[in-house]
Amino acid sequence: MSSHDAIPAPGGEHASAGGGHYPAHTPKAPRVAGVEFIGTGSYLPEDKITNAGLERIMDTTDEWIVQRTGIRERRKADPAKHESAWTMASGALENALADARIPADQLDLIIVATVSSEMATPSVASRIANRLKAGKAAAFDLAAACSGWVYGLNVAHEMIRGGGITTAAVIGTEHLTQYMDYSTAGRGCAILFGDGAGAAVLRRAADPAKGAIxxxxxxxxxxxxxxxxxxxxxxxxxxxxxxxxxxGQMFMNGREVFKFAVGTFQSLIAETLDKAGVRAESVAHFVCHQSNVRILEAARERFGIPQDKLYVNIHRVGNTSAASVPICFDELRRAGRIHPGDKVMFLAFGAGLTWSSSLWQF
Structure with a gap:
């Protein structure tokens, strides 16, 4: 024991190294808090890369792309408009804060999931905190590829539920078109990926039943x-x-990644349902990473999930990696399809290899 350690003393008191005494104290277990979404937002560039456009620059066809992926178009950030991973993330969070009706300086934490930051340092989260005047909010980036936003959601949830913070923003943003080879040699990746950002604002809730189950x-x-x-x-x-x-350009072993995604996606759903002790039919929405429509359909058929419970927007935005799940959820929420009492499962899988889920009670 060092000279700085407290020394137990008779009578339920402790003696400090300086000779003083203070009453013994048994820490109380922290009260478990609920967690709720109070705002969502997204940002999609206006510029589009259509399948017809790809037909003109590489050996492919609209029919071939749609049949294998379900994608008809994807968005592309325009540097001339100052669009980048961090500016799209900032735009998505601004929209989420407006939806939540709170200023950025009420945030205690900003987590950004991305693999396409323009700078090695500072983090995208730090640049956003500065731009939006988030005060002294903790800010860091998380790199888990397509799984990143769901990873970040779980981290923020546990920090709020444990009582360390009250309000957090979790953002997924990607500027992946900068890593594409738009030639026939690179079509395996170029037909898939697009740019965009999605964000959510979480807050401690009085009802401990709310949050990830x-x-x-x-x-x-x-x-x-x-x-x-x-x-x-x-x-x-x-x-x-x-x-x-x-x-500086993306490489993908498409056959192996597809095999991983199909098997992992389905086992992840089963694992999460088992952990929660619920059946698939009790889940109102499965908000999934938009990687390939065939992967989504295979899981939907295995678990008997109705089409209206598994949201799909890949035909409009392509695979936006860490941004895909929060963009989907923002669209669902703004369409009025998320209701109190709903159970919603978030699912993602990606490079690393990584995979993650989060089943919430609303």
Whole structure:
């Protein structure tokens, strides 16, 4: 015991190293708080990349893309309009704060999920905190690719429920078109990905029943080599020919990623339902990462999920990685389809490999 440690004294008191006494105190267990969404927002660039546009610059067709992915168009950030990962994230959070009817300086925490920040440092979250005048809110970025926003949602939820903070913003933003090769050689990725951002504002709720009733977060680093954006030849998987990969552009082993996504998505739903002790039919909405319509349909059919319970917008925005789940939820919420008492499951899977879920009671 160091000289700075408190020394137990008779009579239920402690003696300090300086000789003083203070009453013994048994800390109370923190009261578990509920957590609720109080605002959502999104930002989608106006510029679109249509399948017809891709037909003109690479060997592909609208029919081929739609049949394999369900995508008809995706959005593209325009640097001439100062659109980037951080500005789109800022726009999405501004919309979410307006929906929540609170100023940014009421936020205790800002988490940004992204793999496409324009700067190594500072974080996108810090730049947003400055732009929106969020005061001394804690701010950090989280890199878990397509799973990032759901990872961040679970982190923020636990920080609020544990009593450490009251109000948090969780944002997913991606400017992935900057990493695409818009030629026939790069069509495996270029047909899939688009740009955008989605945000949610969470707050402590008086009702402890509100919030996540089950969540899961997983990773498998052995699969990192199936989807990555290299910056140096030294970072390529062992045995890879550097001449076969373009630095700064996305590489994806489509066959392996599809196999991972199909199996993982379905097992993740089953795991989360089992943790919560509920059946699929009791979930009002499954808000899923928009990776490929075939993956979504396979899960929907396995669990007997009605079409109106599994929201799909991939045909309009493509795969926006960490932004896809919050964009979907914002659209659902603004359409008036989320009601008190609903159970809503958020699900995502992506590079890393990573996968995560969060089942909420509204």
């Amino acid at each position: 089950a969540w899961s977060m997983h990773g498998d680093g052995t699969g990192w080599k199936d989807l990555y954006i290299p910056r140096r030849p030294d970072d390529l998987p062992e045995g890879t020919d550097p001449a076969a990969v373009k630095m």
